[in-house]
Amino acid sequence: MNPNSLVSIADLTKDEILDLLKTAEYFERHPNSKILDGRVAATLFFEPSTRTRLSFETAVNRLGGRVIGFSDASTSSSSKGETLHDTIKMVSNYVDIIIMRHFLEGAARYASEVTDVPVVNAGDGANQHPSQTMLDLYSIYKTQGTLYDLTITMVGDLKYGRTVHSLIMAMQYFRPKFNFVACHELAMPDEYKRFCDEKGIPYTETTDFSPEVINSSDIIYMTRVQRERFTDIMEYERVKDLYNLHNSMLDNSKDNLRILHPLPRITEISYDVDANPKAYYFDQARNGLYARQAIICRALGIKPEEMTNE
Amino acid sequence: MTGKKELAVAALRNGTVIDHIPSDVLFKAVRILGIESLGTAVTIGNNLESGKLGKKGIIKVADVEFDQATLDRIALLAPTAVVNTIRDYNVVEKHPVTLPDTITDIVRCANPKCITNNEPMATRFHVVSREPVTIRCHYCNHTVSGDKAQLH
Numbered sequence: 001m002n003p004n005s006l007v008s009i010a011d012l013t014k015d016e017i018l019d020l021l022k023t024a025e026y027f028e029r030h031p032n033s034k035i036l037d038g039r040v041a042a043t044l045f046f047e048p049s050t051r052t053r054l055s056f057e058t059a060v061n062r063l064g065g066r067v068i069g070f071s072d073a074s075t076s077s078s079s080k081g082e083t084l085h086d087t088i089k090m091v092s093n094y095v096d097i098i099i100m101r102h103f104l105e106g107a108a109r110y111a112s113e114v115t116d117v118p119v120v121n122a123g124d125g126a127n128q129h130p131s132q133t134m135l136d137l138y139s140i141y142k143t144q145g146t147l148y149d150l151t152i153t154m155v156g157d158l159k160y161g162r163t164v165h166s167l168i169m170a171m172q173y174f175r176p177k178f179n180f181v182a183c184h185e186l187a188m189p190d191e192y193k194r195f196c197d198e199k200g201i202p203y204t205e206t207t208d209f210s211p212e213v214i215n216s217s218d219i220i221y222m223t224r225v226q227r228e229r230f231t232d233i234m235e236y237e238r239v240k241d242l243y244n245l246h247n248s249m250l251d252n253s254k255d256n257l258r259i260l261h262p263l264p265r266i267t268e269i270s271y272d273v274d275a276n277p278k279a280y281y282f283d284q285a286r287n288g289l290y291a292r293q294a295i296i297c298r299a300l301g302i303k304p305e306e307m308t309n310e
Numbered sequence: 311m312t313g314k315k316e317l318a319v320a321a322l323r324n325g326t327v328i329d330h331i332p333s334d335v336l337f338k339a340v341r342i343l344g345i346e347s348l349g350t351a352v353t354i355g356n357n358l359e360s361g362k363l364g365k366k367g368i369i370k371v372a373d374v375e376f377d378q379a380t381l382d383r384i385a386l387l388a389p390t391a392v393v394n395t396i397r398d399y400n401v402v403e404k405h406p407v408t409l410p411d412t413i414t415d416i417v418r419c420a421n422p423k424c425i426t427n428n429e430p431m432a433t434r435f436h437v438v439s440r441e442p443v444t445i446r447c448h449y450c451n452h453t454v455s456g457d458k459a460q461l462h
Binding site: 008083084085102103104105106107109110124125126127128191 | 421423424425426428429430431447448449450451452453
């Protein structure tokens with residue numbers, strides 16, 4: 001077990017989060033620092049995710065490291081019935097860091113327990129995806145200049161959306177206020193509302209994506225409402241367009257408001273929003289590169305030398 | 311009958327009596343203790359009257375003293391249970407069960423997509439609430455209440 005593994009955002013202290021943000025900021029200014037010269041990273045994608053894999057692999061490449069791995073479990077030995085345990089043990093002989101995505105929940109935690117090589121979780125089923133949370137935090141920090149005292153409105157699928165759950169956990173240190181906007185079927189689970197209550201984090205809960213909610217927000221975090229989440233298709237048809245964002249809805253919003261979305265979006269943000277300077281979802285994806293460079297360096301215990309001199 | 315009620319099941323000479331088990335979890339408790347494979351005399355009573363619980367179950371096992379870890383697992387299902395150690399017809403020790411912070415390898419995760427249901431490995435749960443008992447999977451983070459936990 002390597003203490004620098006990153007499996008869940010909950011593994012990080014407030015200081016570690018702030019440290020990662022600082023490092024991400026450094027890499028945004030110096031994206032091609034060759035500090036991973038001679039290091040090899042494995043990207044083990046037991047479940048395909050092109051977007052996340054390319055982001056991680058770009059991060060390693062820009063830092064001067066090399067990448068081995070697979071992008072689909074059908075091309076690995078797990079298709080021959082090898083256990084995750086054995087695959088991880090084997091790969092650990094070759095590399096300095098393992099970046100893995102798996103369709104099973106808890107896979108990354110287990111992998112981190114069977115090897116001394118640091119493991120970075122790039123998503124385990126519906127469970128955790130900490131690098132997404134770090135890039136969300138970095139995007140919030142960058143656009144607002146602070147993480148403190150912000151009103152964050154989460155919209156859409158708040159029940160199954162792991163990104164919103166992790167963001168709540170990560171924001172706990174920064175005195176946020178949340179608005180949860182969702183239909184009853186996809187409402188924020190009690191578990192996370194209880195978490196807010198315990199931490200003294202104020203929140204409102206509404207089914208109405210109203211002007212009041214929009215105009216009070218510093219961040220609107222949109223998520224996709226997926227048809228397959230509904231047991232009742234009539235209910236889906238009824239609510240599917242209630243949580244779509246159109247440009248006209250932003251007319252009286254705050255100047256500092258930014259719209260985030262983990263992507264891919266379908267209809268929940270209409271294309272007329274894209275040209276609005278408050279639309280930030282594509283920049284958000286680029287921030288993923290810097291956030292992941294920071295995560296990789298932390299996992300390897302490497303700090304850019306120039307950073308300490310700056 | 312003065313003061314002392316008639317015993318519903320016969321007294322033990324040596325062994326262990328686990329009392330105050332809620333009736334609906336008695337047989338789960340039996341499984342946790344591994345009583346099915348014991349060769350010594352075992353008496354199991356259920357739906358006995360109880361001032362505390364309404365109806366209770368009781369397990370008496372002759373000539374066996376369970377280790378603490380095993381008894382602590384009973385706390386998952388029956389936080390009210392009391393363990394009596396009997397030597398020569400006397401109760402030499404009597405204490406309530408205590409739930410450990412971590413429960414290893416006796417509960418199966420109810421999430422079919424959990425890694426523990428797909429790899430040859432031990433399960434691990436953390437106790438996140440003691441009243442009512444709620445446990446959370448160390449791997450996939452799914453939570454379940456103690457009395458609904460599926461046992462291996």
